[in-house]
Amino acid sequence: MIRKTLGARIRELFGRPELDLFEELEEILIEGDIGPATADRIIETSRAEIRGRAGSDRDRFFQLLRSQLSGTLRTVTLEPVEGAVNLLLVLGVNGVGKTTTIAKLAEYLRRQRRKSVLLAAADTFRAAAVDQLAVWGKRLGVPVVRQEPGADPGAVVFDAISSAQANRVDVIIADTAGRMHNKAHLVKELGKIDRIAGGRIPAEAYKKILVIDATTGQNALRQAEVFHDAVGVDSIILAKYDSTAKGGIAVAISQDLGIPFSFMGVGEKLEDLEPFDREAYLDRLLEVR
Numbered sequence: 001m002i003r004k005t006l007g008a009r010i011r012e013l014f015g016r017p018e019l020d021l022f023e024e025l026e027e028i029l030i031e032g033d034i035g036p037a038t039a040d041r042i043i044e045t046s047r048a049e050i051r052g053r054a055g056s057d058r059d060r061f062f063q064l065l066r067s068q069l070s071g072t073l074r075t076v077t078l079e080p081v082e083g084a085v086n087l088l089l090v091l092g093v094n095g096v097g098k099t100t101t102i103a104k105l106a107e108y109l110r111r112q113r114r115k116s117v118l119l120a121a122a123d124t125f126r127a128a129a130v131d132q133l134a135v136w137g138k139r140l141g142v143p144v145v146r147q148e149p150g151a152d153p154g155a156v157v158f159d160a161i162s163s164a165q166a167n168r169v170d171v172i173i174a175d176t177a178g179r180m181h182n183k184a185h186l187v188k189e190l191g192k193i194d195r196i197a198g199g200r201i202p203a204e205a206y207k208k209i210l211v212i213d214a215t216t217g218q219n220a221l222r223q224a225e226v227f228h229d230a231v232g233v234d235s236i237i238l239a240k241y242d243s244t245a246k247g248g249i250a251v252a253i254s255q256d257l258g259i260p261f262s263f264m265g266v267g268e269k270l271e272d273l274e275p276f277d278r279e280a281y282l283d284r285l286l287e288v289r
Helices: 006-011 018-031 036-050 058-072 098-111 127-140 153-167 183-200 218-231 249-257 278-286
Strands: 086-091 117-121 171-175 206-213 235-239 261-265 273-275
Touching: 006 018, 006 058, 006 278, 018 036, 036 058, 036 249, 058 249, 058 278, 086 098, 086 153, 086 183, 086 218, 098 117, 098 127, 098 171, 098 235, 098 261, 098 273, 117 127, 117 153, 153 171, 153 183, 183 206, 183 218, 206 218, 218 249, 235 249, 249 261
Parallel strands: 086 171, 086 206, 117 171, 206 235, 235 261
Antiparallel strands: 261 273
């Protein structure tokens, strides 16, 4: 069974009585992970703007919907600082596609920005994560700094910074552990890495990037809250996003937490990582033809 997109479900509403339309619309928006606050605002504005003619004014409604969603979304461009070693500390729970996203980000920086890249395997608690990053490094032709399983993640990041500085590498991309079952431990672990990085990398060249899975809905919002509280998140990469994913969560995170989005993953290939384009995102979300 093919899951209908948010845009397709909304289009099916038009032609119904106004009361039914707005009641079902609010339900669809919330199920699409737009967020209750944003859904309420959209409904109230739409009622005022197209009252009495909702059943026939589909195009006008989509203009209003798109405008309100666009105004809520926060985006940021990720540009490495010239003349400095940049560190991108990549955060995220296990299973969101974090390691693959790191590989895509490395490929993007190499191909699109012509930057030299070094990978740091700081998720030392999972041997498989270290090995997977090493495989990607070999495939991409970029060096990987790693230590034995169970090693101190902060030490891995320290070594990676030293190596990058010695070899004049433009960007370090560091993987980190994604265990959320113990928030106190997460804060302690990431806090140590954060202190090491903050002491050796200029503030403007150090970014903490969270990877979330677009298909996980409200769980992604909770993940963003936890990591943002733990270490502060500079931007988010929306992974596994296509028109059938619950990608509306980007709107809810922007509304509730104010964290901007920098990239979105739109496929499985290495080149399927795009800078987060607000209009392209809305095209997919609303299934614009």
